[in-house]
Amino acid sequence: MSGNTAGQAIEVRSVTRRYKNTTALDDVTVSFGKDAIHGLLGRNGAGKTTLMSIITAQLWPSEGQVEVFGQTPHENEQVLPKICFVREDQRYPEDALAKHAFKAAADAYENWDWDFANRLIADFKVPQKTKIKKMSRGQKSAVAVIIGLASRAEVTFFDEPYMGLDAVARQLFYDRLLEDYAAHPRTFVLSSHLIDEIAHLIENVVLIDGGRILLDEPVEDLRDRAVTIVGRADAIAEFTTGREILHEETMGRIARTTVLGALTEAEQQRVRELDLDLQPVSLQQLIVRLTTRANAENTAEVQS
Ligand SMILES: Nc1ncnc2c1ncn2[C@@H]1O[C@H](COP(=O)(O)OP(=O)(O)OP(=O)(O)O)[C@@H](O)[C@H]1O
Numbered sequence: 557m558s559g560n561t562a563g564q565a566i567e568v569r570s571v572t573r574r575y576k577n578t579t580a581l582d583d584v585t586v587s588f589g590k591d592a593i594h595g596l597l598g599r600n601g602a603g604k605t606t607l608m609s610i611i612t613a614q615l616w617p618s619e620g621q622v623e624v625f626g627q628t629p630h631e632n633e634q635v636l637p638k639i640c641f642v643r644e645d646q647r648y649p650e651d652a653l654a655k656h657a658f659k660a661a662a663d664a665y666e667n668w669d670w671d672f673a674n675r676l677i678a679d680f681k682v683p684q685k686t687k688i689k690k691m692s693r694g695q696k697s698a699v700a701v702i703i704g705l706a707s708r709a710e711v712t713f714f715d716e717p718y719m720g721l722d723a724v725a726r727q728l729f730y731d732r733l734l735e736d737y738a739a740h741p742r743t744f745v746l747s748s749h750l751i752d753e754i755a756h757l758i759e760n761v762v763l764i765d766g767g768r769i770l771l772d773e774p775v776e777d778l779r780d781r782a783v784t785i786v787g788r789a790d791a792i793a794e795f796t797t798g799r800e801i802l803h804e805e806t807m808g809r810i811a812r813t814t815v816l817g818a819l820t821e822a823e824q825q826r827v828r829e830l831d832l833d834l835q836p837v838s839l840q841q842l843i844v845r846l847t848t849r850a851n852a853e854n855t856a857e858v859q860s
Contacts, residue, residue, distance in 0.1 A: 714746045
């Protein structure tokens with residue numbers, strides 16, 4: 557991925573995945589830099605789980621190639637132990653307790669750290685005597701994120717397992733992830749709908765929509781992508797003429813308009829002259845706006 561000097565951990569080339577009547581991934585080419593935290597974002601059904609399942613060799617692509625550390629992961633005993641895929645719908649044996657799941661993970665991952673795991677088990681208050689099948693959604697999620705963190709796999713995918721956690725537990729997850737990443741740099745790919753919550757964690761965003769990559773950019777660059785202007789509607793209309801508008805709302809004579817592109821010094825001066833306010837656009841808003849725009853363009857293409 558752009559901006560990363562440590563090289564690529566994952567390369568996806570021209571990958572298409574078809575289910576019967578659905579093309580879940582449509583000629584996807586994307587890479588994920590090594591030793592970085594990536595956000596894989598997109599609407600429901602965008603293709604995130606399919607992409608992660610293919611990279612982790614749980615699913616074959618219909619076309620195209622995937623490489624993890626330069627090797628095809630499918631049926632590859634050298635690469636698979638380096639990959640941990642934690643998903644919300646993780647299945648466990650009928651009678652499994654949390655300790656059984658941790659033991660299985662400890663056997664599977666050579667970098668597994670029991671001290672770290674035990675600390676996380678205490679942090680998340682994982683019940684010891686309850687079968688995983690009988691656990692609450694949040695408790696199951698805690699088991700899953702502990703496996704994802706304590707495995708210290710070279711590439712770890714979190715497919716929204718932390719969505720079942722409450723706000724306090726999610727914060728704990730984000731804190732422990734960042735601490736452990738700082739001490740043991742490795743590659744993480746997080747998918748989430750809570751974009752603003754993970755915005756401070758992720759270094760790169762891959763946005764997928766309708767099975768295609770819509771955006772693949774360092775978060776730092778995205779912050780300059782758009783800005784919201786607030787103030788008198790007539791002044792905003794004057795200022796935004798000729799600019800690409802991502803979103804606008806008016807309330808009486810006041811408008812809030814989000815425009816694409818960074819403002820030049822001269823434009824910022826003009827904003828002040830017109831007595832308008834500038835507000836940053838959150839990553840979540842930007843992603844929502846860009847996705848909505850892409851959907852509108854696709855609809856227009858289909859109709860024309
Ligand atoms: N086993 C399957 N059989 C048929 N279609 C499938 C199957 N799995 C996924 N799909 C379809 O492929 C598309 C992509 O699904 P995928 O689960 O990858 O999306 P997602 O981005 O992970 O969505 P969400 O955020 O809702 O989890 C969807 O249209 C989905 O209906």
